[in-house]
Amino acid sequence: MAEFLVLGAGMVGASSALALQARGHNVVLVDQQQAGCETSYGNAGVIQAEAVEPYAIPRDFKTLSQFALGLNNDVHWRLSGLTSMLPMLWSYFNHSQKRKHQRISQTYSQLIARSTMDHQKLIEASNSPALMTKKGFSILYRDEKGFESGVIEANHLHQEYGVSSNVFSGQQYCEQEPALLSAPTGVVHFTDSWSCSSPGDLTKAYCRLFVERGGRFCQGNANSLKELNNGWAIETEDGTVQAEQVVVALGPWSPEFLKTFGYDIPMIYKRGYHAHFVSSEPLNRPFLDASNGFVASSMKDGIRLTTGASLVKRNAPIETSQLDHASRALAELLPIEERVKEPQWFGTRPCMPDMLPVVGQAPKHKNMWFHFGHGHQGFTLGPTTSELFAELVEGRSNSLLEALSPTRF
Numbered sequence: 001m002a003e004f005l006v007l008g009a010g011m012v013g014a015s016s017a018l019a020l021q022a023r024g025h026n027v028v029l030v031d032q033q034q035a036g037c038e039t040s041y042g043n044a045g046v047i048q049a050e051a052v053e054p055y056a057i058p059r060d061f062k063t064l065s066q067f068a069l070g071l072n073n074d075v076h077w078r079l080s081g082l083t084s085m086l087p088m089l090w091s092y093f094n095h096s097q098k099r100k101h102q103r104i105s106q107t108y109s110q111l112i113a114r115s116t117m118d119h120q121k122l123i124e125a126s127n128s129p130a131l132m133t134k135k136g137f138s139i140l141y142r143d144e145k146g147f148e149s150g151v152i153e154a155n156h157l158h159q160e161y162g163v164s165s166n167v168f169s170g171q172q173y174c175e176q177e178p179a180l181l182s183a184p185t186g187v188v189h190f191t192d193s194w195s196c197s198s199p200g201d202l203t204k205a206y207c208r209l210f211v212e213r214g215g216r217f218c219q220g221n222a223n224s225l226k227e228l229n230n231g232w233a234i235e236t237e238d239g240t241v242q243a244e245q246v247v248v249a250l251g252p253w254s255p256e257f258l259k260t261f262g263y264d265i266p267m268i269y270k271r272g273y274h275a276h277f278v279s280s281e282p283l284n285r286p287f288l289d290a291s292n293g294f295v296a297s298s299m300k301d302g303i304r305l306t307t308g309a310s311l312v313k314r315n316a317p318i319e320t321s322q323l324d325h326a327s328r329a330l331a332e333l334l335p336i337e338e339r340v341k342e343p344q345w346f347g348t349r350p351c352m353p354d355m356l357p358v359v360g361q362a363p364k365h366k367n368m369w370f371h372f373g374h375g376h377q378g379f380t381l382g383p384t385t386s387e388l389f390a391e392l393v394e395g396r397s398n399s400l401l402e403a404l405s406p407t408r409f
């Protein structure tokens, strides 16, 4: 019998398996697909050293009315999506109050501060430096007012958390990023963030490292998990696997899975889409178009455009209005050619109402652990919360881990 069964081989599960293994534990990692095929595949691939404050709901009337009227491409919604998540969204709105958000950011910024360092060890060990670019992440503003508030925000992040950035006029930035067809009004370039040309491949490389170090990866459905007297059993393509303890790292699928075990997890599902475009000129670094709510990054399949949040039911049909708007805006900025033909991808950011991931022992089961809810920055934070998680398993706790505990719900 193994000691740990980790369910879900996204960035969070693969990193959890590695962190437990590094402490001498016998671990089996299980996913119904290959590693890194879902949210950890389709994201914007930014290791966001600048994201020290988690994404809060704007509370000013102007932005909220723009969201309500569908005038802001950052957020798209459907009434059925809002009503299905109403209590969670209300709690999210409350946690977005300035004071509460500041307190949450104290915790969040400590996680983000070590994220590149925690990735670096795994990037080196998994022989993945070629997937990484360390040239930062930029925010492009297309209007003076937005640019001014972007500069104020960058100064605040520097003073409060030491986040480094450079400010450029649009013309100056075009010299840094020759692919740009037209100059934005201004740009804030966060210098310490990293980007990945294939987030799914990086996740797969971490999983491969786990296997090379003696770990076992199996394909199987988490829904076949059964509780035994002394542990857990799951059906996999390699037969039944048993383990003393189970770690739930199923990202946005975690709440649904945990219903069977008597847990009601308040998650907000923020859907995002991506598309790839052929381009003769790659980008030096990814950017967010602040006026049109999308991120563009150079990836192995072309320029990847990822959209903001769509608040819809989990099984809602594909709707491409956000993506279409963003694609038109992208064509104004970059010399993109045709769209790459591929099935339409979408994924779900697994967001908690208090914007913090969930890391810790399941309240009703001694031998079950929760590790999910990384929202907008799970690709960034997977290795960091995994290190903390493995320390917790070893019996070490601290105030950071207390803030992430599942008992807070």
Ligand SMILES: Cc1cc2nc3c(=O)[nH]c(=O)nc-3n(C[C@H](O)[C@H](O)[C@H](O)COP(=O)(O)OP(=O)(O)OC[C@H]3O[C@@H](n4cnc5c(N)ncnc54)[C@H](O)[C@@H]3O)c2cc1C
Binding pocket: 007, 008, 009, 010, 011, 012, 013, 030, 031, 032, 033, 034, 035, 036, 037, 038, 039, 040, 041, 042, 043, 044, 045, 046, 047, 048, 220, 221, 222, 223, 249, 250, 251, 252, 253, 270, 271, 272, 273, 274, 306, 307, 347, 348, 349, 350, 372, 373, 374, 375, 376, 377, 378, 379, 380, 381
């Ligand atoms: C459009 C978009 C852009 C983003 N951009 C960024 C970014 O630039 N930087 C950043 O840090 N974060 C970004 N994120 C967020 C980030 O991608 C997620 O927070 C992160 O990938 C979550 O990782 P995870 O391992 O928890 O979940 P996942 O990667 O979704 O992993 C969960 C795993 O569980 C498996 N699974 C599900 N059900 C079952 C089952 N029944 N049995 C077995 N296995 C199962 C799935 O196959 C999957 O492999 C973005 C998200 C989106 C949607």
